[in-house]
Amino acid sequence: MFGIVVNKKAERFYDEGEDIWPKRYAIWGRLVAGQPDQIAYIVFDASSLKLFMPSLFPPITAGSIPELAQKLALDPAVLDKTVSDFNAAVRPGTFNHNDLDDCRTEGLTPPKSHWARKIEEAPFYAYPVRPGITFTYLGVRVNEESRMFMTEGQVSGNMFAAGEIMAGNVLGRGYAAGIGMTIGCVSGRLAGRGAANNARN
Ligand SMILES: Cc1cc2nc3c(=O)[nH]c(=O)nc-3n(C[C@H](O)[C@H](O)[C@H](O)COP(=O)(O)OP(=O)(O)OC[C@H]3O[C@@H](n4cnc5c(N)ncnc54)[C@H](O)[C@@H]3O)c2cc1C
Structure with a gap:
């Protein structure tokens, strides 16, 4: 700065x-x-x-x-x-x-x-x-397919999460400029593919 x-x-x-x-x-x-x-x-x-x-x-x-x-x-x-x-x-x-x-x-x-x-x-x-809210950062836990973990620890059969709601899985802590959209793109593709496969089967 x-x-x-x-x-x-x-x-x-x-x-x-x-x-x-x-x-x-x-x-x-x-x-x-x-x-x-x-x-x-x-x-x-x-x-x-x-x-x-x-x-x-x-x-x-x-x-x-x-x-x-x-x-x-x-x-x-x-x-x-x-x-x-x-x-x-x-x-x-x-x-x-x-x-x-x-x-x-x-x-x-x-x-x-x-x-x-x-x-x-x-x-x-x-x-x-002044400070502002840029994103939610923490939300749900997901596996490598972006499939959500439920409260008892089992993965959901049909729920996937993408973007900020699962960003904490990737970031853990801290933030680097541009990573919000990167996480959204990558997890969106994973979650979309998972949801489409789920709908087909
Ligand atoms: C000012 C600003 C600047 C930023 N600059 C950058 C940048 O330069 N580079 C970068 O990578 N990232 C940037 N980000 C972060 C980036 O915008 C976010 O990471 C990204 O938009 C998150 O996308 P998302 O789809 O996960 O969530 P969102 O875009 O927040 O979408 C969530 C959607 O869910 C809707 N919703 C919420 N609750 C409900 C409900 N109960 N029922 C139905 N709908 C609901 C909301 O209305 C919203 O449309 C910036 C963010 C801000 C605010």
Whole structure:
């Protein structure tokens, strides 16, 4: 993630550069849900604006960090200090947003482990973010044919499950971007084939 993420108190709360986004974007929902009023703000500067997929909504824009804080209804002095502390902790490195680069902070809690660059080039931007429900994740247990297990442990004669309702069988824990549709396609084919065979026999 580019820039930093702060909560309503204008304070950072997690390493924004822990890993590449497909392996980390799902955990941010829970992280933001744990913050006051379940809201957070991604704060970045002009140097990062063109580095990520454009959002449908334009970011909130300001000429300075205190002005940005005012637009976000955050404490300007605290946000200014959070950004200054972050900038002071950024160590020199070779920025590479396609890899786990060596741009990191030192002596900062929480650290930013990769893609840490000073937030100093106006205009400054922010996106307010909130958690949302993307899928159900856990539901029923299935076998390799996507046939459902019943409560007593026996497989069902005629019930199959596909998609999110059985995704926990594949994932167990965590989530990687794109895996929802992959699970849906593969288990849908298995379950569809099983159900069709069952109807024929
Ligand atoms: C904002 C968002 C972004 C996403 N982005 C991605 C992505 O980039 N890549 C990716 O791989 N996945 C993504 N996903 C996840 C992906 O959309 C889901 O994994 C996928 O849609 C699940 O398909 P499904 O058929 O299992 O369930 P669903 O699409 O949830 O279908 C379940 C259906 O059952 C219906 N239903 C529920 N209860 C009943 C009932 N009692 N009776 C009758 N019908 C009922 C519902 O109305 C719904 O139509 C995203 C999800 C969201 C919300």
